[in-house]
Amino acid sequence: MIGIENIIFLIVAAVGIGLFVWQIRKIRKNVLMGRDTDLADNPSERINKTLLVAFGQQKMFKRMLPAVLHLFVYVGFIVINIEVLEILIDGIFGTHRVLGFVGPLYSGLMAINEILAALVIIACVMFLWRRNVTKVPRLATGVEMRAWPKMDANVILITEIVLMLALFVFNIADLKRVQLAGEEVVGAYPISQFFVDAFGNDPDQLYVIAKVGWWFHILGILAFMNYLPSSKHFHIIMAFPNVYYSKLLPKGKFTTNPAITHEIKAMLDPSYQPPAPEVDAEGNPVVQRFGAKDVEDLTWKQLMDAYTCTECGRCTSVCPANLTGKLLSPRKIIMDTRDRMEEKGEHPAIFAPNHYKEMGVERVQTTEQKELLRGYITPEELWACTTCNACVESCPVNIDQLSTIMDLRRFLVLEESAAPASLNAMFTNIENNGAPWAFPASDRFNWAEDLYVPNKN
Amino acid sequence: MEENKRLVKVPTMAEMAANGEEPEVLFWVGCAGAFDDRYKRVTRAFVQILEHVGVKYAVLGTEESCTGDPAKRAGNEFLFQMQALTNIEVLNAYNVKKIVTACPHCFNTIKNEYPDLGGNYEVIHHSTFLQQLINEGKVKVQGGEAFKGKRITFHDSCYLGRANDIYEAPREVLAALDADLVEMKRSRANGLCCGAGGAQMFKEPEPGKKDINIERTEEALATLGAGNGVIATACPFCMVMMNDGVKNKEQEESVKVFDIAELIAQAEGLSK
Numbered sequence: 001m002i003g004i005e006n007i008i009f010l011i012v013a014a015v016g017i018g019l020f021v022w023q024i025r026k027i028r029k030n031v032l033m034g035r036d037t038d039l040a041d042n043p044s045e046r047i048n049k050t051l052l053v054a055f056g057q058q059k060m061f062k063r064m065l066p067a068v069l070h071l072f073v074y075v076g077f078i079v080i081n082i083e084v085l086e087i088l089i090d091g092i093f094g095t096h097r098v099l100g101f102v103g104p105l106y107s108g109l110m111a112i113n114e115i116l117a118a119l120v121i122i123a124c125v126m127f128l129w130r131r132n133v134t135k136v137p138r139l140a141t142g143v144e145m146r147a148w149p150k151m152d153a154n155v156i157l158i159t160e161i162v163l164m165l166a167l168f169v170f171n172i173a174d175l176k177r178v179q180l181a182g183e184e185v186v187g188a189y190p191i192s193q194f195f196v197d198a199f200g201n202d203p204d205q206l207y208v209i210a211k212v213g214w215w216f217h218i219l220g221i222l223a224f225m226n227y228l229p230s231s232k233h234f235h236i237i238m239a240f241p242n243v244y245y246s247k248l249l250p251k252g253k254f255t256t257n258p259a260i261t262h263e264i265k266a267m268l269d270p271s272y273q274p275p276a277p278e279v280d281a282e283g284n285p286v287v288q289r290f291g292a293k294d295v296e297d298l299t300w301k302q303l304m305d306a307y308t309c310t311e312c313g314r315c316t317s318v319c320p321a322n323l324t325g326k327l328l329s330p331r332k333i334i335m336d337t338r339d340r341m342e343e344k345g346e347h348p349a350i351f352a353p354n355h356y357k358e359m360g361v362e363r364v365q366t367t368e369q370k371e372l373l374r375g376y377i378t379p380e381e382l383w384a385c386t387t388c389n390a391c392v393e394s395c396p397v398n399i400d401q402l403s404t405i406m407d408l409r410r411f412l413v414l415e416e417s418a419a420p421a422s423l424n425a426m427f428t429n430i431e432n433n434g435a436p437w438a439f440p441a442s443d444r445f446n447w448a449e450d451l452y453v454p455n456k457n
Numbered sequence: 458m459e460e461n462k463r464l465v466k467v468p469t470m471a472e473m474a475a476n477g478e479e480p481e482v483l484f485w486v487g488c489a490g491a492f493d494d495r496y497k498r499v500t501r502a503f504v505q506i507l508e509h510v511g512v513k514y515a516v517l518g519t520e521e522s523c524t525g526d527p528a529k530r531a532g533n534e535f536l537f538q539m540q541a542l543t544n545i546e547v548l549n550a551y552n553v554k555k556i557v558t559a560c561p562h563c564f565n566t567i568k569n570e571y572p573d574l575g576g577n578y579e580v581i582h583h584s585t586f587l588q589q590l591i592n593e594g595k596v597k598v599q600g601g602e603a604f605k606g607k608r609i610t611f612h613d614s615c616y617l618g619r620a621n622d623i624y625e626a627p628r629e630v631l632a633a634l635d636a637d638l639v640e641m642k643r644s645r646a647n648g649l650c651c652g653a654g655g656a657q658m659f660k661e662p663e664p665g666k667k668d669i670n671i672e673r674t675e676e677a678l679a680t681l682g683a684g685n686g687v688i689a690t691a692c693p694f695c696m697v698m699m700n701d702g703v704k705n706k707e708q709e710e711s712v713k714v715f716d717i718a719e720l721i722a723q724a725e726g727l728s729k
Contacts, residue, residue: 062647252620253569257534261574264538291532320650320673325666384663387530387655388615393646409532423531426659430536434522435488436659445518447490447497448467453508453727455461 009091009218016222019349023229026346027307033345034300039245046244049398054243059396063314066130069123073160076116077236080167083113087218100186110187114171117164118191124157124164131157138313143364144332149232149311156233163220168192170213173199177206230350235310239397242308245301246398251389254406259288291410294371295341298407305399306338315391315401321384327364328384330391330401336376337404343370373408382409383420465508469518470551480515482586483553485567487560488523489693495700496693502722503559503583509727510595514557520547524566531656538574541566545576559583559718561616561692562654568621582617583718584627584691591633591721600724604636607687609720610680611638612673612699613648614692627691630717634724636687641680649673653694674702681712688714 052058057074060067086099100106130136131153139145139153171192178185179196180203199209228234262274277285292298315330316322322329342351369375382405391401412418419427426436434441473480484507490500507514525540548556556578558564568580590596609631617623624645631638643649652662652669662668677688677699688703690696699714715723722728 250565250569250621252565252616254529256538256570256573260534260538261542264535264542268542290534318647318649320652320669321663321665323649324652324662324669324672326663328663380663383660384665385655386615386650386652386657386669388650389619390615390647390650393619406530406532410534411532413532414534419531419533420660422660423656426527426531426656427533427536430523430525430528430540434540435492436523436527437488437492439492441522442519444486444491444521445467445469445516447486447500448465448504448516448518451465451467451501451504452462453465453505455463456509 003094006092006094012219013088013091013222016226020225020229023226023348026348027229030341030345031300031303031307033296033341034298034303035296037299037301039301042248045248049246049248050240050244053246053396053398054240057396059394059398062394069126072116072119072123076120076164079109079116080113080120082109083167084218084221087214091218097186106186107188110171111190114168114189114191117167121161121164124161128154128157138317142313142316142329142331143327144329144335145311145313149335152231152233153311155227156231159220159224159227163217163224166213166217166220168195168213169199170210170217172196173206173210173213176201177203177210180206226349229348232309232311235308235397238304238308242304243398245304247400247403251392251402255403257290260290289411290414291412292404292407293373293411293415295337295344297411298337298404302400302404302407303337303341305401305404306334306341308397309334309338309399310397311335312396314394314396315399318390318394320386320388320390326381326384327378328381328405330405332364333377333381333401333404334399337372340372340376373411377408379412379418382412385409465504467504467518468515469520470515470553471518471520473515474551479552481513482555482557483548483551484514484516485524485556485558485560485563486516486521487558487563487693489697490559491521493693493697496696496716498728499559499693499696499716499718502716502728503718505722505727506587506590506596506718506725509725510590517547522547524563526562526566527656527659529566529570530654531659537570541571541574541576545571545574548576548578553578555579555581557581557583557586559691559693559716561614561620562694565616565620582621582623582626582691584617584623584630587630587718587721588626591630596633596721596725598633598721598724600726601633601635603724604634604720607636607685608681609634609636609638609687609689610641610677611644611689611691611717612641612651612677612695613644614690614695615648615650615654617691618648619646627689627717630721631689634720639680641676643676649676651692651695651698653698658694658697668702670698670702671705674699674706678703678706678708678712685711686713687720688712689717689720690714691717 057067057071060070086097089098090096131139168191171189172195175185175189175192176196176199180201199206228237265272266274280286289297295303309331311331313331319328319330364378364381366376366378367374385405387402389402429436429438433439468480470483486500489496522544523540524544525537528540529537556567561582564580564582567576567578587596591598611627611631613624628638649672650669651673688699690699696714696716703709703712703714
């Protein structure tokens with residue numbers, strides 16, 4: 001039963017999976033460059049959210065057409081993977097359709113698979129159409145949509161179509177061969193059955209074609225899996241942990257820095273004893289930056305956001321700043337974070353920084369600094385944000401673009417005092433008058449003068 | 458009718474404390490409520506409603522200070538915490554338990570960000586407060602017919618809506634009027650910002666093609682259609698931005714911007 005072909009398969013599968021694990025470890029290392037944050041609270045609420053938003057695709061359905069098309073590909077991916085499991089077992093042990101013993105259930109599964117595979121092809125063709133022919137603005141435009149992101153999207157869609165076609169080639173040739181041999185057909189093939197004569201009547205040739213289709217499909221999957229960490233398509237894995245660890249608090253609640261609280265309390269009350277500062281492994285106090293200048297100043301969740309981004313641009317398409325022509329694009333903030341992380345830390349198999357930066361920089365004037373702030377994201381972008389949370393609300397995988405924007409802003413203000421002059425004036429007003437405008441605090445109650453209400457009759 | 462009215466003496470926390478009293482609720486006025494000429498009318502309308510229904514309330518008067526919201530959104534965490542800790546000290550000294558405010562920025566900051574710094578209060582926005590008064594029958598909105606057939610569109614404030622998931626309270630308040638409530642295409646969770654949040658109120662916008670408030674005003678005007686209409690807001694910054702937008706579009710004769718509290722006070726016959 002187990003022949004040379006099975007051994008080759010085993011080796012190929014082991015190499016493919018091994019390479020994938022190696023890449024995942026690199027990405028894990030990148031994400032762990034981030035600051036620690038405790039997100040282990042409320043597991044039941046987190047699971048609910050994951051079921052709704054990640055498994056249930058809840059937020060996708062704000063836009064119907066892409067949601068339905070995406071659902072085809074998503075369900076196709078999950079269900080067809082059951083057949084991939086079978087392919088792995090068949091490949092290793094030299095069996096043929098090993099799960100066939102479950103009978104009608106198997107027939108049902110194979111039938112659903114074929115229909116889903118056809119829907120996946122239709123959806124992917126429509127996605128290609130939207131990207132390349134009708135050029136849906138959020139997919140086709142924006143400074144961050146450079147050479148690589150655009151190519152990446154097309155590579156994914158074409159690969160998915162080719163993988164599905166390979167599955168059909170295998171099913172068609174295998175079905176015809178089994179029919180010719182007079183064997184019992186295992187499974188049901190509602191689509192392949194119409195094409196059984198596509199590859200002729202020669203059993204040997206059919207055997208070879210089925211084998212080629214089978215090998216192409218499985219090799220394709222292994223290759224695609226290793227492409228994921230370099231691609232926006234990595235969201236198919238990252239969406240789940242990212243939603244699980246997403247913010248459970250009201251969107252309006254921004255983080256509070258306790259180090260600053262201790263400093264102020266000590267200022268207001270000289271007898272206040274701040275807790276001892278954190279120390280590193282050698283016992284030296286950890287000097288923490290206020291706000292974020294580079295990727296290691298962000299939390300691991302904020303870095304995980306960057307690996308979850310599908311570059312769909314829903315955030316940017318609802319951003320009031322972007323809609324009115326300002327430089328800010330929340331998607332760019334997240335994509336820049338990922339690019340910078342890979343420049344600074346590890347990088348996956350396919351990594352060409354040129355592809356990120358070479359095209360369409362337009363008006364964004366970055367510097368040569370090897371830092372997230374200014375090297376990738378400019379203050380002009382950050383100051384355009386109204387903190388309206390439209391980007392956060394729109395993200396189907398619960399990325400918190402606003403928290404990264406805010407941390408970068410905080411660095412500009414707290415470490416560099418580099419706020420726009422008008423904001424500095426506002427700060428001064430608050431310090432002096434307790435109001436953002438230059439009105440004397442003593443006038444604060446003047447509004448109550450000469451106020452009348454009708455008497456009740 | 459001129460004489461059938463009484464002068465309101467707005468009670469302060471200091472006076473109440475001196476008399477050994479505590480109010481049911483503290484009305485947090487906010488900086489815009491205290492200083493912005495147009496928005497002071499909203500503060501006064503809300504106080505008229507409080508007086509009219511006989512709620513035992515008080516304000517901090519000159520003891521109130523900025524919550525620190527604009528500083529925090531601008532990235533100045535230090536100044537924010539200075540303001541917050543000082544305010545919390547005042548609020549805790551008066552044993553404040555419940556706060557109502559008309560400003561979503563003050564609301565969000567006190568409700569969500571003060572607890573980490575030792576300030577724990579029940580905080581409600583005036584839209585929820587008004588909704589409760591209407592539901593309890595304390596505000597009957599008998600003059601609501603005055604709004605009959607008038608088109609009103611509600612502009613969601615980001616810090617009330619997306620930030621705190623309050624979408625229905627202001628709409629239910631408006632529904633008490635006999636008006637024709639129309640929704641903009643971008644509303645509730647998909648509402649478009651007026652352009653003033655995140656401390657944008659206090660700076661010039663970054664270079665771009667258009668100002669955000671113009672984009673939003675155009676949407677509101679298109680929704681209201683020709684003729685008279687009202688853009689209803691529930692935030693002082695939104696009010697400024699929408700007013701500026703309407704003026705920019707030279708529509709101030711036919712389209713008015715009102716806070717929901719002003720509309721209720723008008724319908725209740727408390728102000729014109």
